[in-house]
Amino acid sequence: MSSALNLKTTPFLLYLIIILTLSFLPPALLINPTAGSRSLLRAISGGSDQSDFAVDLNVTNFDQVFKDTPASYAIVEFFAHWCPACRNYKPQYEKVAKLFNGANAVHPGVILMTRVDCANKINTKLCDKFSVTHYPALYWGAPPKFVGGGWNGKNEKSEIRSIAVEDARTADRLLKWINTQLGSSYSLEDEKFENDHLLHSNVSDPAQIARAVYDVEEATSFAFDLIVEHKMIKPDTRATLIKFMQLMVAHHPSRRCRRGTADILVNFDDLYPSNKWLADKHEPDNSTGHGPLGKFDVCGKEVPRGYWMFCRGSKNETRGFSCGLWVLLHSLSVRVEDGESQMAFTTTCDFIHQFFICEECRQHFYDMCSRVSTPFSTTRDFVLWLWTSHNEVNTRLKKIEESQKTGDPKFPKTIWPTKHLCPSCYKDPNQNEESSSIDWDRDEVYKFITGYYGNMLVSLYKEKDKQHVLMKSSAVSEEVLQSTNALVVPAGAALAIAVASCLFGALACFWRSRQKNRKMRRNRS
Numbered sequence: 110m111s112s113a114l115n116l117k118t119t120p121f122l123l124y125l126i127i128i129l130t131l132s133f134l135p136p137a138l139l140i141n142p143t144a145g146s147r148s149l150l151r152a153i154s155g156g157s158d159q160s161d162f163a164v165d166l167n168v169t170n171f172d173q174v175f176k177d178t179p180a181s182y183a184i185v186e187f188f189a190h191w192c193p194a195c196r197n198y199k200p201q202y203e204k205v206a207k208l209f210n211g212a213n214a215v216h217p218g219v220i221l222m223t224r225v226d227c228a229n230k231i232n233t234k235l236c237d238k239f240s241v242t243h244y245p246a247l248y249w250g251a252p253p254k255f256v257g258g259g260w261n262g263k264n265e266k267s268e269i270r271s272i273a274v275e276d277a278r279t280a281d282r283l284l285k286w287i288n289t290q291l292g293s294s295y296s297l298e299d300e301k302f303e304n305d306h307l308l309h310s311n312v313s314d315p316a317q318i319a320r321a322v323y324d325v326e327e328a329t330s331f332a333f334d335l336i337v338e339h340k341m342i343k344p345d346t347r348a349t350l351i352k353f354m355q356l357m358v359a360h361h362p363s364r365r366c367r368r369g370t371a372d373i374l375v376n377f378d379d380l381y382p383s384n385k386w387l388a389d390k391h392e393p394d395n396s397t398g399h400g401p402l403g404k405f406d407v408c409g410k411e412v413p414r415g416y417w418m419f420c421r422g423s424k425n426e427t428r429g430f431s432c433g434l435w436v437l438l439h440s441l442s443v444r445v446e447d448g449e450s451q452m453a454f455t456t457t458c459d460f461i462h463q464f465f466i467c468e469e470c471r472q473h474f475y476d477m478c479s480r481v482s483t484p485f486s487t488t489r490d491f492v493l494w495l496w497t498s499h500n501e502v503n504t505r506l507k508k509i510e511e512s513q514k515t516g517d518p519k520f521p522k523t524i525w526p527t528k529h530l531c532p533s534c535y536k537d538p539n540q541n542e543e544s545s546s547i548d549w550d551r552d553e554v555y556k557f558i559t560g561y562y563g564n565m566l567v568s569l570y571k572e573k574d575k576q577h578v579l580m581k582s583s584a585v586s587e588e589v590l591q592s593t594n595a596l597v598v599p600a601g602a603a604l605a606i607a608v609a610s611c612l613f614g615a616l617a618c619f620w621r622s623r624q625k626n627r628k629m630r631r632n633r634s
C-alpha cells in the first residue's frame with residue numbers, strides 16, 4: 110500500500126487495439142454477464158481448488174455480480190497484477206475476505222469482497238470510471254451502488270467511498286475501518302457461529318424477511334438438487350413435479366427461479382419422456398451423476414450460493430433448507446389467485462409428500478393435508494391453512510426440542526407471528542403468546558402474512574430493480590440473459606405444458622407462449 114503508483118494515460122492506439130480485439134472475441138465472453146460464473150461461484154463458495162476468497166471481477170461480470178449478491182455491503186479492490194505492492198497486500202485483503210466470502214465464511218452475506226485487475230485491458234474503462242489513481246485502491250458501498258456506477262472523488266454525496274490507503278494497509282486496519290462503518294465488532298479471530306452479533310440480532314425484526322428471498326432461491330435449488338440426486342422423478346411422481354414447477358413459474362417470488370423453472374418445464378418432456386419411460390422402464394440418462402436435469406440451473410447460475418441468510422442457524426445442523434422450504438411455500442401461497450387455491454393446495458401437499466426427503470415431516474404434513482375436507486375457494490383459505498399447519502408443527506417441535514435440547518438455542522420454536530411482529534394479529538393484547546389457544550384476529554393475520562411473504566419478501570429485489578431501470582446497460586444484460594435460454598423442446602410439448610401452466614395464472618401462460626414462439630423461430634431458422 111505504501112508504494113502507491115500513479116497511472117499513465119492510456120494511449121488512444123491501445124484503446125483501438127483493445128476494441129478490435131474485443132470485437133473478434135465470442136459475444137458470449139464479452140457481454141454475457143454470467144460468463145465465468147461457475148468459477149465465480151467456486152470462488153464465492155471457497156471451493157477446495159480455489160484459495161482466493163475475494164471474488165475476481167471483470168467488466169463482463171461486474172454489474173451482474175453486484176446485482177445478484179445478497180450481501181449488504183461490498184468492497185472492490187482495484188489492483189494490477191504486475192504491481193508488487195498489490196501482491197504484498199493480497200494476503201491482508203484475503204484474511205478479511207475469508208471472514209465474509211464463501212460457504213464457510215464466518216459472517217456470510219454481510220460484505221462481498223471483490224477485486225478487479227486494472228492491468229487486464231478489458232477492465233480499463235471500468236477502472237477509469239472509478240478514477241483509480243493508485244494500486245491497490247479500495248472502494249466501499251452498497252452493492253447496487255456499484256452497478257453501472259463510478260467514483261470521481263469530487264462528489265461528496267457519492268454513496269461509494271474510497272477507503273484511505275492508511276485505513277486499509279493491513280487486515281487489522283481494514284477490519285477496524287469496517288467495524289467503524291457498521292458499528293460491529295468483527296475480529297480476524299472470529300470462528301464460525303461464534304461472535305455472530307449482526308446476523309441474528311433481531312429475528313423479530315420484520316425487515317429481516319427481505320433477506321429471505323435469497324433463501325427461497327437457495328431452497329428451490331437445494332430441493333431440485335435433492336430430487337435429482339435421489340432419483341425421485343419417477344413415473345408416479347412426475348406429474349406432481351410438473352404441477353409444482355407450473356406453480357413456481359407463475360408465482361415464485363424470484364424472477365430468476367421463475368425463468369429457470371420455465372426452462373426446465375419446457376424441456377421436461379424431452380428430459381423425462383413419459384411414454385418411453387413407462388413402456389421401456391427406461392431410466393433417464395444419468396451418466397453425469399446428476400441426471401438430465403443436472404445441466405439446468407433452476408434459479409440461475411449464481412445459485413446455490415452455499416449459505417443461508419434469513420434461515421441461517423447458529424449451528425451447522427439447524428435451520429437452513431427446511432426453513433427455506435417453509436418460506437418458499439408461504440411465499441407461493443400468498444401469490445396464488447383465489448381460483449388456483451385448491452390446486453395450489455393439492456400440489457403443495459403432493460410435492461411435500463413425494464419430494465421432501467424427511468420422512469416424519471412429509472408424513473405429518475400429509476396428515477394435515479388429509480384433514481382438509483372442504484376444497485379451498487380463496488387464497489385466504491389456503492394461506493391461513495398453511496399458517497395454521499406450520500404453527501401445528503412449531504407447537505409439536507417446541508416440546509420435543511425443549512425436552513431433547515435438539516433445537517437451535519438462538520431460534521426457539523414459537524407460535525407465529527409473535528406479538529412483536531404483529532400486535533394486531535392478537536385480539537387480546539394481554540394474551541400470553543405461549544398459550545395454546547390464542548384468540549387470533551384472522552383478518553389481521555391474513556393481512557400480515559400477505560404483506561410479509563408478499564411485498565416485504567421481495568423488497569430487496571424491488572430496490573435493485575429501481576436501480577436496474579435507471580441503467581441502460583442493465584437492460585442489455587437482461588436481454589442477453591434471456592436470449593441464452595435456448596429451447597430444444599418439441600413445439601407441441603411446449604404448447605401442452607403451456608396450456609397446463611395457464612391454470613396457474615397469466616404469468617405462466619406468458620412464459621409458455623414466449624418459450625414456444627422462441628422454439629418455433631429456432632425451428633424455422
Ligand SMILES: Cc1cc2nc3c(=O)[nH]c(=O)nc-3n(C[C@H](O)[C@H](O)[C@H](O)COP(=O)(O)OP(=O)(O)OC[C@H]3O[C@@H](n4cnc5c(N)ncnc54)[C@H](O)[C@@H]3O)c2cc1C
Nearest residue numbers: 428431432434435461469470473474496499500502520525
Ligand atoms: C412442510 C414441512 C414439514 C415439516 N415437518 C417437520 C416435522 O414433522 N418434524 C420435524 O422435526 N421437522 C419438521 N420440519 C422442519 C421444521 O418445521 C423446521 O423447518 C426446522 O426445525 C427449522 O426451524 P426454524 O427455526 O428454522 O423455523 P421454521 O419452522 O423452519 O420456520 C421458518 C420461518 O418461517 C416463519 N414462520 C414460523 N412459523 C410460521 C407460521 N406458522 N406461518 C408462517 N411463517 C412462519 C418464521 O419466520 C421462521 O423463522 C418440517 C418442515 C417443512 C417445510
